[in-house]
Amino acid sequence: MDNTFYITTPIYYVNASPHIGHAYTTIVADVLARYHRLRGFRTFFSTGTDEHGDKIVEAAQRAGVTPQEYADRISAQFRALWPELAITNDIFVRTTDPSHVETVRRILQKVHEGGDIYFGQYEGFYCVGCERFYMEKELVGGKCPQHETVPEHRKESNYFFRMSRYQEWLVRHITEHPDFIRPERYRNEALAFLRDPLEDLCISRPKSRLTWGITLPFDDNYVTYVWFDALINYVTAIGYPGGENFPVFWPVAGHLIAKDILKPHGIYWPTMLKAAGIEPYRNLNVHGYWNVDQSKMSKSLGNVIRPLDLKDKYGLDPFRYFLLRDMVFGLDSSFSEEAFIQRINSDLANDLGNLVSRTMTMALKYAGNAAPGPAGTVEEDRLLQQTAAKTVTEVETCFSELALHKALIAVWDFINVTNKYIVEREPWVLAKDPGNRDRLKTILYNLLEALRIIAVLITPFMPGSAAKIFDQLGIADADGQNFASLQTWGGLKAGSGLKRGEPLFPRVEVRVEAAKPAATPTEAPAPIKPEISYEEFDKADLRVAKVLTAERVPKSKKLLKLTVEIDGERQIVAGIGEDYSPDQIVGKSIIVVANLKPARLMGVESRGMLLATDTSEGLTLLGFDRPPRTGAKIR
Numbered sequence: 279m280d281n282t283f284y285i286t287t288p289i290y291y292v293n294a295s296p297h298i299g300h301a302y303t304t305i306v307a308d309v310l311a312r313y314h315r316l317r318g319f320r321t322f323f324s325t326g327t328d329e330h331g332d333k334i335v336e337a338a339q340r341a342g343v344t345p346q347e348y349a350d351r352i353s354a355q356f357r358a359l360w361p362e363l364a365i366t367n368d369i370f371v372r373t374t375d376p377s378h379v380e381t382v383r384r385i386l387q388k389v390h391e392g393g394d395i396y397f398g399q400y401e402g403f404y405c406v407g408c409e410r411f412y413m414e415k416e417l418v419g420g421k422c423p424q425h426e427t428v429p430e431h432r433k434e435s436n437y438f439f440r441m442s443r444y445q446e447w448l449v450r451h452i453t454e455h456p457d458f459i460r461p462e463r464y465r466n467e468a469l470a471f472l473r474d475p476l477e478d479l480c481i482s483r484p485k486s487r488l489t490w491g492i493t494l495p496f497d498d499n500y501v502t503y504v505w506f507d508a509l510i511n512y513v514t515a516i517g518y519p520g521g522e523n524f525p526v527f528w529p530v531a532g533h534l535i536a537k538d539i540l541k542p543h544g545i546y547w548p549t550m551l552k553a554a555g556i557e558p559y560r561n562l563n564v565h566g567y568w569n570v571d572q573s574k575m576s577k578s579l580g581n582v583i584r585p586l587d588l589k590d591k592y593g594l595d596p597f598r599y600f601l602l603r604d605m606v607f608g609l610d611s612s613f614s615e616e617a618f619i620q621r622i623n624s625d626l627a628n629d630l631g632n633l634v635s636r637t638m639t640m641a642l643k644y645a646g647n648a649a650p651g652p653a654g655t656v657e658e659d660r661l662l663q664q665t666a667a668k669t670v671t672e673v674e675t676c677f678s679e680l681a682l683h684k685a686l687i688a689v690w691d692f693i694n695v696t697n698k699y700i701v702e703r704e705p706w707v708l709a710k711d712p713g714n715r716d717r718l719k720t721i722l723y724n725l726l727e728a729l730r731i732i733a734v735l736i737t738p739f740m741p742g743s744a745a746k747i748f749d750q751l752g753i754a755d756a757d758g759q760n761f762a763s764l765q766t767w768g769g770l771k772a773g774s775g776l777k778r779g780e781p782l783f784p785r786v787e788v789r790v791e792a793a794k795p796a797a798t799p800t801e802a803p804a805p806i807k808p809e810i811s812y813e814e815f816d817k818a819d820l821r822v823a824k825v826l827t828a829e830r831v832p833k834s835k836k837l838l839k840l841t842v843e844i845d846g847e848r849q850i851v852a853g854i855g856e857d858y859s860p861d862q863i864v865g866k867s868i869i870v871v872a873n874l875k876p877a878r879l880m881g882v883e884s885r886g887m888l889l890a891t892d893t894s895e896g897l898t899l900l901g902f903d904r905p906p907r908t909g910a911k912i913r
């Protein structure tokens with residue numbers, strides 16, 4: 279089973295069109311699926327739409343069509359979106375598919391026969407947005423905490439799933455399997471739910487009130503509760519019970535969701551599986567929420583971000599890169615178009631794009647149309663090779679921990695090391711003297727091989743750009759470009775036909791008039807301070823520093839403790855904790871006043887101060903358009 283991989287996304291409700299939240303989850307699942315395929319895993323990737331329940335009926339009514347017509351329309355939008363985002367799902371499940379309906383009825387029958395379903399009275403508060411009952415104490419000021427709407431009070435006879443019976447088992451299972459729900463904060467949240475007695479779950483709706491659902495196999499007057507129906511899609515997708523994919527993929531099932539639907543996935547679903555005699559899934563991977571410019575995305579605020587708008591404006595690969603690079607898996611993130619443009623210009627156009635174009639230009643100029651063979655290796659080449667090997671291992675570790683933004687940071691560190699290799703080796707100087715021919719050949723080969731490695735590593739994230747790099751390197755058969763090919767240096771064949779390509783990532787010019795109005799009125803600039811002489815200014819020693827580690831200063835919202843590299847390592851404390859998470863700042867090159875008298879901030883020593891400025895969205899660090907040299911003076 280160690281070389282099989284099964285990843286699922288939630289099946290999305292068809293009550294509204296797709297937005298970047300849906301795109302993010304599905305792109306993460308796609309990155310994981312592509313990565314595992316590149317590592318030789320037999321992989322299955324499922325997604326789909328959740329089409330029953332009150333919510334859909336209400337949306338259909340508003341649109342003046344039948345629930346089926348409405349579900350067909352919105353489901354088709356999701357289905358059409360995924361290929362546009364290069365999503366490689368193997369199946370698209372609709373809960374209205376006859377095969378799914380049959381699986382739901384089969385499982386209900388089984389649980390019923392096992393004695394875990396009974397008939398009873400229910401009285402409670404129902405939130406249609408969440409499609410679930412709330413206990414009074416869960417409401418905030420009488421309202422649903424998610425939707426901030428007053429739930430309906432409902433009293434009716436219904437069928438119940440004896441979920442309470444599995445509480446103890448579930449607590450034990452979560453405790454004994456640390457990776458069952460991850461990251462840890464969500465595992466703790468699930469365990470916290472389970473500290474209170476688990477109530478039985480109401481799993482039916484009377485047809486007198488709702489007919490849009492799957493009829494219970496043991497009572498025609500009722501339809502199935504939408505969550506009991508929807509969760510089962512994960513086994514429908516792989517052909518439960520008789521399909522050949524089921525025994526192959528179920529033991530490695532990994533679900534991907536956001537924190538909003540932790541309870542159904544972390545509590546209802548494992549107990550349902552247990553009652554149906556199916557092994558629990560392997561893990562539940564929970565990510566945070568995308569907000570927009572610091573607020574929750576919502577139709578009423580009019581700030582819903584549509585994935586195709588961004589793809590059309592900036593290109594698919596930059597969009598995928600940005601989503602994966604800017605969200606720390608598990609934490610919330612705030613989407614801003616400015617931050618997106620900044621990433622395109624610095625990470626993509628400057629770092630990666632320039633590396634590819636510089637390398638190709640030099641190789642074509644000095645070696646002609648074929649990749650040169652290496653001719654002798656010296657220490658500095660071995661260093662580059664070792665960094666490549668270390669990067670591959672690091673990326674693998676990051677994937678196993680779902681730290682996808684860190685995987686990208688590791689690849690970008692290697693890109694920067696390669697850029698530095700060019701600057702330090704100065705191939706254009708070597709090219710002036712024919713005596714250096716062999717050395718030049720080796721350097722060019724190393725650069726081209728580094729590009730091949732980078733292209734393999736970015737394939738899961740940016741498959742289109744990786745393919746363009748392979749094409750420029752003359753690699754026709756991209757199938758061989760997998761993780762196994764990264765085990766040894768030298769995968770690029772000497773003689774490979776090189777091609778000039780278009781720039782991979784055009785820079786985005788930011789037009790000032792297009793900038794959004796600031797959220798708060800712009801303040802008048804502070805008055806300029808009295809003049810100083812150059813000598814006085816020159817006393818300040820400003821340096822390029824690379825952030826090596828970052829952590830929060832305990833009990834402080836604002837302060838981060840950083841270890842930075844300048845002339846060696848040193849510690850500084852910076853008041854940027856509300857604007858940058860530790861993960862977002864590690865790996866960045868920043869500007870530090872290096873000769874400022876040491877000070878203590880909340881008891882922590884700081885040897886220097888970083889430079890930042892205020893924007894309408896908080897502080898932003900001062901940075902660079904080209905990769906700087908750590909320790910360099912700012913002039």
Ligand code: MSP
Nearest residue numbers: 288289290291299300303328508509535536567568
């Ligand atoms: N139909 C249920 C899921 C049933 S799965 C058996 C549902 N659908 S949903 O359309 O509301 O999708 C919720 C999921 O969409 C989240 O768990 C997450 O994967 C994604 N996202 C929706 N909004 C999001 C953000 N703002 N940010 C990140 N992801 C979000 O719940």
